[in-house]
Amino acid sequence: MNLAPILPELILTVGAIVLMMVAAFMGRRGSALCSWASVALLLGASVTLLGEPQSAGALFGGLIQADGFGAFGKLVIYLCAAVAIVMAHNWFERDFEHAAEYPVLILLSAIGMSVMVSATSLISLYVGLELQSLSAYVLAAYRRTDDRSAEAGLKYFVLGGLASGILLYGISLLYGFTGTTQFEGVAAAFAREGTQSIGLLFGLVFLLAGLAFKISAVPFHMWTPDVYEGAPTPVTAFFASAPKVAAVLLSVRVCLDALAPAIDAWRQIMIFAALASILLGAVAAYGQTNIKRLLAYSSINNVGFALIGLVAGGVAGASAVLFYMAVYVVMTLGAFLCVLRMKDEKGESIEGIDSLSGLSQTRPGLALALATFMLSLAGIPPLFGFWPKLMVFNAAVAEGLYPLAVAGILGTVVGAFYYLKIVKVMYFDAPGRPLSKPGSAVESGLIVIAALIVSPLGYLLIRPLGQLTNNAAGSLF
Amino acid sequence: MSGQMTGIPILSILVALPLIAGIVALFLSASGARWLALVTTLVSFALGVWLWSAYDPGGSQWQFVEHYALGGGIAWAMGIDGIALMLIMLTLFLMPICIGASWRAIEKRVPEYMASFLMMQALMIGVFTAQDLLLFYIFFEGGLIPMYLIIGIWGGAERIKASYKFFLYTLAGSVLMLIAMLAMILTAGTTSIPALMAYDFAPSLQWWLWLAFFASFAVKMPMWPVHTWLPDAHVQAPTAGSVILAGVLLKMGGYGFIRFSLPMFPEASAEFIPFVYVLSGIAVVVTSLIALAQHDMKKLIAYSSVAHMAFVTFGLFAFNRQGIEGAMIVMLSHGLVSGALFLCVGVIYDRLHTREISRYGGLSDNMPKYALLFMVFTMASVGLPGTSGFVGEFLSLVGLYAVSTWAAVVATTGIILGAAYMLYLYWRICYGKLVHADAAAMKDLSGREMWLLAPIAAVVFWMGVYPESFLRPMRADVGRLLERIDRAKPAGDSHLTAGKPAPATPAHAEAH
Numbered sequence: 001m002n003l004a005p006i007l008p009e010l011i012l013t014v015g016a017i018v019l020m021m022v023a024a025f026m027g028r029r030g031s032a033l034c035s036w037a038s039v040a041l042l043l044g045a046s047v048t049l050l051g052e053p054q055s056a057g058a059l060f061g062g063l064i065q066a067d068g069f070g071a072f073g074k075l076v077i078y079l080c081a082a083v084a085i086v087m088a089h090n091w092f093e094r095d096f097e098h099a100a101e102y103p104v105l106i107l108l109s110a111i112g113m114s115v116m117v118s119a120t121s122l123i124s125l126y127v128g129l130e131l132q133s134l135s136a137y138v139l140a141a142y143r144r145t146d147d148r149s150a151e152a153g154l155k156y157f158v159l160g161g162l163a164s165g166i167l168l169y170g171i172s173l174l175y176g177f178t179g180t181t182q183f184e185g186v187a188a189a190f191a192r193e194g195t196q197s198i199g200l201l202f203g204l205v206f207l208l209a210g211l212a213f214k215i216s217a218v219p220f221h222m223w224t225p226d227v228y229e230g231a232p233t234p235v236t237a238f239f240a241s242a243p244k245v246a247a248v249l250l251s252v253r254v255c256l257d258a259l260a261p262a263i264d265a266w267r268q269i270m271i272f273a274a275l276a277s278i279l280l281g282a283v284a285a286y287g288q289t290n291i292k293r294l295l296a297y298s299s300i301n302n303v304g305f306a307l308i309g310l311v312a313g314g315v316a317g318a319s320a321v322l323f324y325m326a327v328y329v330v331m332t333l334g335a336f337l338c339v340l341r342m343k344d345e346k347g348e349s350i351e352g353i354d355s356l357s358g359l360s361q362t363r364p365g366l367a368l369a370l371a372t373f374m375l376s377l378a379g380i381p382p383l384f385g386f387w388p389k390l391m392v393f394n395a396a397v398a399e400g401l402y403p404l405a406v407a408g409i410l411g412t413v414v415g416a417f418y419y420l421k422i423v424k425v426m427y428f429d430a431p432g433r434p435l436s437k438p439g440s441a442v443e444s445g446l447i448v449i450a451a452l453i454v455s456p457l458g459y460l461l462i463r464p465l466g467q468l469t470n471n472a473a474g475s476l477f
Numbered sequence: 478m479s480g481q482m483t484g485i486p487i488l489s490i491l492v493a494l495p496l497i498a499g500i501v502a503l504f505l506s507a508s509g510a511r512w513l514a515l516v517t518t519l520v521s522f523a524l525g526v527w528l529w530s531a532y533d534p535g536g537s538q539w540q541f542v543e544h545y546a547l548g549g550g551i552a553w554a555m556g557i558d559g560i561a562l563m564l565i566m567l568t569l570f571l572m573p574i575c576i577g578a579s580w581r582a583i584e585k586r587v588p589e590y591m592a593s594f595l596m597m598q599a600l601m602i603g604v605f606t607a608q609d610l611l612l613f614y615i616f617f618e619g620g621l622i623p624m625y626l627i628i629g630i631w632g633g634a635e636r637i638k639a640s641y642k643f644f645l646y647t648l649a650g651s652v653l654m655l656i657a658m659l660a661m662i663l664t665a666g667t668t669s670i671p672a673l674m675a676y677d678f679a680p681s682l683q684w685w686l687w688l689a690f691f692a693s694f695a696v697k698m699p700m701w702p703v704h705t706w707l708p709d710a711h712v713q714a715p716t717a718g719s720v721i722l723a724g725v726l727l728k729m730g731g732y733g734f735i736r737f738s739l740p741m742f743p744e745a746s747a748e749f750i751p752f753v754y755v756l757s758g759i760a761v762v763v764t765s766l767i768a769l770a771q772h773d774m775k776k777l778i779a780y781s782s783v784a785h786m787a788f789v790t791f792g793l794f795a796f797n798r799q800g801i802e803g804a805m806i807v808m809l810s811h812g813l814v815s816g817a818l819f820l821c822v823g824v825i826y827d828r829l830h831t832r833e834i835s836r837y838g839g840l841s842d843n844m845p846k847y848a849l850l851f852m853v854f855t856m857a858s859v860g861l862p863g864t865s866g867f868v869g870e871f872l873s874l875v876g877l878y879a880v881s882t883w884a885a886v887v888a889t890t891g892i893i894l895g896a897a898y899m900l901y902l903y904w905r906i907c908y909g910k911l912v913h914a915d916a917a918a919m920k921d922l923s924g925r926e927m928w929l930l931a932p933i934a935a936v937v938f939w940m941g942v943y944p945e946s947f948l949r950p951m952r953a954d955v956g957r958l959l960e961r962i963d964r965a966k967p968a969g970d971s972h973l974t975a976g977k978p979a980p981a982t983p984a985h986a987e988a989h
Contacts, residue, residue, distance in 0.1 A: 428636070
């Protein structure tokens with residue numbers, strides 16, 4: 001069998017197993033080696049994705065498909081994972097007993113996500129999701145001596161387990177009523193029987209509920225603020241980026257492939273989830289005093305916008321979702337990199353929004369970067385965060401979904417309120433206690449790169465990135 | 478076309494220059510940033526003067542055209558017509574004055590302040606030059622960020638509330654316009670503004686599109702009843718912020734009506750004439766009365782802005798040459814005059830640190846130069862013949878009268894009320910006895926302040942005495958606009974009939 005289509009996964013799998021051994025035998029001394037080797041593995045796996053043939057067809061009897069859509073997703077996921085490892089390396093090194101297993105867990109999670117974005121069967125979907133989730137539960141509880149981290153891990157595990165159960169129940173219903181786990185077969189069954197079949201309909205609802213939990217869309221978002229707040233900051237950054245991309249892409253494939261004939265059924269659900277996420281993400285964020293909680297609500301809010309693209313469907317809608325997620329992770333990772341810099345004189349992490357007050361006077365560069373990310377997340381032009389929002393609305397308008405587009409865009413105004421609050425604290429308020437001096441040059445470099453991408457210079461990326469997302473979305477149909 | 482003949486992307490330079498200078502300013506000291514900002518704005522102004530001289534009023538509609546496709550349906554498309562040219566000149570003229578006005582008034586965080594102003598300039602020029610619908614939107618909305626910072630960081634005591642109100646009000650107004658733009662692009666299949674200006678949308682679609690655009694421009698303008706952000710923003714903003722807000726940002730609303738609402742949706746515009754007239758009529762009367770009752774100088778001028786902007790909407794929706802040209806002159810004149818009035822307020826605010834009108838009085842005794850210039854701008858605001866205000870208000874009233882006698886009657890009461898509140902303001906500040914010792918101790922205008930106010934006064938007289946200089950570049954473009962909207966032109970309510978003059982009598986002929 002030709003193994004080339006799954007080369008990225010193979011690289012990561014073999015690498016993860018070897019590094020696990022390294023971590024086990026070298027212990028603490030192996031941490032730097034493991035971190036940088038993992039980054040190299042992720043970058044290497046990304047390189048193999050470039051220039052990949054558009055589709056190698058169904059693999060493993062139709063369990064996964066290595067197509068352009070999956071390749072785009074993997075590329076984004078691997079880069080996010082690499083950044084998350086770089087962030088964590090310094091953070092754990094300075095802060096607390098570093099264990100070399102951290103990068104290995106990220107690698108395993110990345111493999112799970114690779115399976116998620118290429119899954120074309122309900123079984124591989126579930127396996128990928130669980131591999132990703134189990135690594136994530138451990139990561140959330142990684143600072144095991146910290147009560148908050150342990151609590152976050154436990155909460156994530158219990159609620160995640162519940163969601164997996166719901167998802168599995170949906171899968172079993174679909175399997176029972178269609179007789180197959182293949183997306184194609186499910187789609188054929190929906191085309192044949194429509195949503196008249198109550199079993200199919202229930203299966204669809206449970207499946208989507210499980211997925212909504214993973215993308216933290218309202219009303220299955222409750223775990224997000226607690227887990228984001230409790231987990232170590234680099235882990236939170238990871239949660240907010242790569243797994244989110246994977247879950248959203250998985251939902252796109254499920255909705256536009258397996259459930260395509262039942263579009264009327266899932267569209268209502270997704271419209272509700274999109275608008276509720278936008279609104280709740282915006283309203284609930286306002287009262288937050290912890291920056292990580294605020295960013296959790298921000299991620300809920302942003303997923304809502306991505307779902308608008310999904311609701312629109314078609315190549316334009318799917319492409320808009322891909323574009324949205326790609327830009328979203330840059331803004332989110334940038335924002336978390338800035339949050340990592342929030343340390344008091346003793347080097348202890350601080351997470352209160354009030355500790356940012358007057359940052360523009362004590363640390364102008366950091367304040368400018370964070371303000372850029374915040375305004376970009378809010379979608380205010382001329383920052384680049386505006387463009388993906390425009391794309392999802394464009395897809396919705398092209399489908400004639402005017403009420404959805406209008407409601408969504410009014411949501412951006414509500415959301416702008418709390419993003420502005422961060423800018424206000426940093427720029428309008430008097431300086432508080434100064435933050436400690438900057439950390440590593442690698443992180444500074446990453447912040448600068450992220451800030452440049454979301455700055456108006458990002459508009460130069462419209463053509464290349466747009467081509468990528470269009471090709472990727474095109475491979476779905 | 479001129480731009481292609483010279484081959485210099487002058488419009489891009491006008492956008493890029495302040496942008497680059499703004500970034501550089503962040504790394505300079507306070508005085509370095511001041512000088513850099515001043516030099517940049519003066520160089521931009523010089524480029525603007527060259528632009529005006531190179532612009533050919535009889536040439537093609539769009540000149541200095543640039544076009545680079547960015548992919549994804551957006552292009553860096555630039556180009557100007559005479560209407561945009563005049564508004565660009567207004568911007569470039571006011572910017573060095575704003576920098577000068579902040580020279581001493583702003584002492585904290587000067588580099589960031591100058592950077593914000595330079596960014597603001599780049600974005601404002603972008604709004605008037607963009608020929609791509611989405612590019613226009615990006616510039617139009619982008620201006621919110623620097624203005625939010627200017628009000629929020631360097632504003633007065635209530636600055637945070639005012640900055641939020643400004644930002645969210647304007648954003649809420651504008652987002653619906655974006656959806657409308659997407660619908661237009663989808664229908665017409667292009668983002669090019671010139672192409673869209675010639676595209677005929679179905680009247681039923683026009684109705685919705687017009688409303689969405691109106692929501693944005695009415696907030697920006699601002700029109701009654703969505704004007705409430707303006708008094709707050711004006712009062713709290715630093716002097717130069719108020720100048721740029723009143724001088725240029727408010728003009729974006731009027732520019733939007735001329736560039737988008739009228740030529741793209743002529744039928745819908747005609748249908749909404751009564752609606753616009755009612756809102757404008759209420760604005761003229763109500764905000765003038767509110768202005769009459771103000772104790773805060775800046776608030777008074779802010780409300781007077783709302784009233785003056787109503788003349789713009791009256792004139793624009795008259796659908797005739799006098800009305801539209803008058804509206805343009807009102808915009809230019811108001812940009813100069815209200816800017817100058819805010820500077821006049823700033824001059825005495827810098828000395829006494831209060832905007833309370835009753836704390837002043839009798840300033841014509843100890844500040845004669847100030848009293849004279851303030852008088853000039855008061856008269857220009859009232860619309861005294863010989864000043865710019867007269868030309869604009871007269872033309873828009875003439876245009877308006879041709880359509881609706883009643884609207885003209887209401888608008889004219891606005892002029893009378895305008896005279897009342899402005900003269901009342903002038904009287905309370907400059908006449909009477911010098912009762913307050915601290916006000917009596919104030920020094921007259923410094924050389925710097927003279928340099929800020931005198932050029933504006935000169936242009937106010939120039940526009941008042943020889944408006945042709947400003948009308949000539951716009952004439953052909955107003956003509957094209959009229960051609961476009963002619964099919965929806967409303968019938969006037971004054972049914973003029975030609976008189977029947979008696980034939981010339983032989984006796985008259987004999988007299989020669």
